[in-house]
Amino acid sequence: MPITRTEVEKIAKLANLELTDAEKDSFSGQLAAIVEYIDQLNELDTANVAPWQPRSVGNAATSHASRDDVVEPSLGQETALAQAPEPDEGHFTVPRVI
Amino acid sequence: MSNKLTIEEIHNLYESGDATPSEIVRTTLEKIEADNERLNAYLTINRENASIAATAMDADIRSAVKTKPLAGIPVVVKDNLCAARVRTTCGSQILGNYLPPYTATAVKKLEDAGAILVAKANMDEFAMGSSTENSAFGTVRNPINTDYVPGGSSGGSAVAVAAGHVPVSLGSDTGGSIRQPASFCGIVGLKPTYGRVSRFGLVAYASSLDQIGPFATSVKDAARVLTAISGHDRHDSTSVNEPVPDYLSALTGDIKGLRVGVPPECFGEGLDSEVKASVEAAITRLKDRGAEIVEVHLPHTKYVVAVYYLIATAEASSNLARFDGVRYGYRTEDARSLSELYRRTRDEGFGAEVKRRIMLGTFALSSGYYDAYYEKAQRVRAMLANDFAEAFNKCDVIATPTAPTPAFKVGEKSDDPLAMYLGDIYTVTINLAGVPAISIPCGASSAGLPIGLQLIGNHFDEARLLNAAFAYEQ
Structure with a gap:
């Protein structure tokens, strides 16, 4: 299946990626080649096969048990904000949205 | 001191008083610094923390080696594993200066067992690659021949062990990222069962596939590390509450009656003739040691790369949505x-x-294509998982090549993503099925490049898998 430049632009928008013109060109060719390869999956009849689900292997019952609902210490505001590129007065900041 | 020391050899030096953790760590840091310009295997050298930790162990090391399985052992971990307040980049500019506030469970368990973190290893950005040429911080080189790639994506962790800097390291394996570099660098690399090792603190790539595991120069050392890092963790809901055996004590070397399955689908088109000959000779050696060789079938082998690159990229497109320039990491200017x-x-x-x-993952999940791509891949994944379940009715372990070729040259495949992906044919299917697998060295090509034998086990059957590898290694 060909992946046109318009298609690439649409996918990039969905993925929140701003691609350069050169990237749009190279990705459309490369993605088309990959998707063409992937299309060989159509040789397989999967009409009667259920999609894969994470299977319970091993001792799943106790692994996924809920813990007691008690308050425990977490990172705290200072640590949580320590890696933010532009924190301000205890908040994460973003460009103005209204 | 020989170039490559095992854990046992380092412990013998400690017990006899011939070395202290400070001396071992100092020598390790010297080797790392001397080689890093040539190999580019490390992104952060944890010099000060490692020296402090080592000094604190000096006085009691002779008793510590009796109680802590990794006492005073220098280790390296891949740079997608968080260590508190140690730079963790994931090979990406977007995390170029990231200092995580917490330590990954697997790293903490190593430290609790006495290990000393000496460096964070270079890797393909977000573990996406098969050659460690995709790091934002430059290509890693294979220490056996620096014209060649070390494999990937855990290339730096493999080089750390192959170059003799540390006896063991940790990598992560989503589609072969431990086993393939182990194969290319001539060392042991293990991907445990999905759920065996907690991924808390591992930067996620594809969450239904990712698993952490060890590199080592010997099966014994891989078993030691697996014992240390395995187990249930309430911080990772996919970790499983199965008992953790002492994997080291499972290594008897006795494989009499072990049924080794050989799938002809993994020995056909695209397999390098020298790799084929080496792996077949390795299977003969297992037979000579008492194993019974049986034919099994993995009939959907030709489809595994397609399935993997749909599922892994779909999960990645979702996991990497968190990198938005708001809470941590890189942020563009003046938006x-x-x-x-x-x-x-x-x-x-x-x-x-x-x-x-x-882009590929977003495409596979997008409206209009979801059924034809993502869901189709999940249906074929169910068929692949079933293939393994059937094969393990007839055998105990499965033997295949780890990779279809030995290491390739730096730059050889970097402009052709599909060619790079096709090299993952024998490894990705293991992650899709969730079973454990190990790569162990089984020879070299005429150009002197290592070749790896892959042994695959059933879910949570690492003890038997490691023993098969150990029997081969003897």
């Missing part, structure tokens, strides 16, 4: 809107392969 902040941060912060995979 005028929130949307522009996201788009430009991600365009400037991610490298080409990461963008390519986010």
Whole structure:
């Protein structure tokens, strides 16, 4: 299946990626080649096969048990904000949205 | 001191008083610093912390080796594993200066067992690659021949062991990222069962596939590390509450009656003739040691790369949505809107392969294509998992090559993503099925490049898998 430049632009928008013109060109060719390869999956009849689900292997019952609902210490505001590129007065900041 | 020391050899030096952790760590740091310009295997050298930790162990090391399985052992971990307040980049500009506030469970368990973290290893950006050429911080070189790639994506962790810097290291394996570099560098690399090792503190790539595991020069050392890092963790809901055996004591070397399955589908078109000959000779050696060789079938082998690159990229496109320039990591300058902040941060912060995979995954999940691509892949994944269940009715372990070729040259495949992906044919299917597998050295090509034998086990059957590898290694 060909992946046109318009298609690439649409996918990039969905993925929140701003691609350069050169990237749009190279990705459309490369993605088309990959998707063409992937299309060989159509040789397989999967009409009667259920999609894969994470299977319970091993001792799943106790692994996924809920813990007691008690308050425990977490990172705290200072640590949580320590890696933010532009924190301000205890908040994460973003460009103005209204 | 010989170039490559095992854990046992280092412990013998400690017990006899011939070395202290400070001396071992100092020598290790010297080797790492001397070689890093040539190999580019490390992104952060944990010099000060490692020296302090080693000094604190000096006085009691002779008793510590009796109680702590990794006492005073220098280790390296891949740079997608968090260590508190140690730079963790994931090989990406978008996390170029990231200092995590907490330590990954697997790293903490190593430290609790007495290990000393000496460096964070270079890797393909977000573990996306098969050659460690996709790091934002430059290509890693294979220590056996620096014209060649070390494999990937855990290339730096493999080089750390193969170059003799540390006896063991940790990598992560989503589609072969431990086993393939182990094969290319001539060492042991193990991907445990999905759920065996907690991924808390591992930067996520594809969450239904990712698993952490060890590199080592010997099966014994891999078993020691697996014992240390395994187990249930309430911080990772996918970790499983199965008992953790002492994997080291399972290594008897006795494989009499072990049924080794050989799938002809993994020995056909595309397999290098020298690799084929070496792996077949390795299977003969297992037979000579008492194993019974049986034919099994993995009939959907030709489809595994297609399935993997749909599922892994779909999960990646979702996991990497968190990198938005708001809470941590790189942020673009002077964005005028929130949307522009996201788009430009991600365009400037991610490298080409990461963008390519986010694009492919977004495509596979998008309206109009979801059924034909993502869901189709999940249906075929169910068929692949079933193939393994049937094969393990007839055998105990399965033997295949780890990779279809030995290491390739730096730059050889970097412009052709599909050619790079096709080299993952024998490894990705193991992650799709969730079973454990190990790569062990089984020879070399005429050019002197290592070849790896892959042994695959059933879910949570690492003890038997490691013993098969150990029997081969003897």
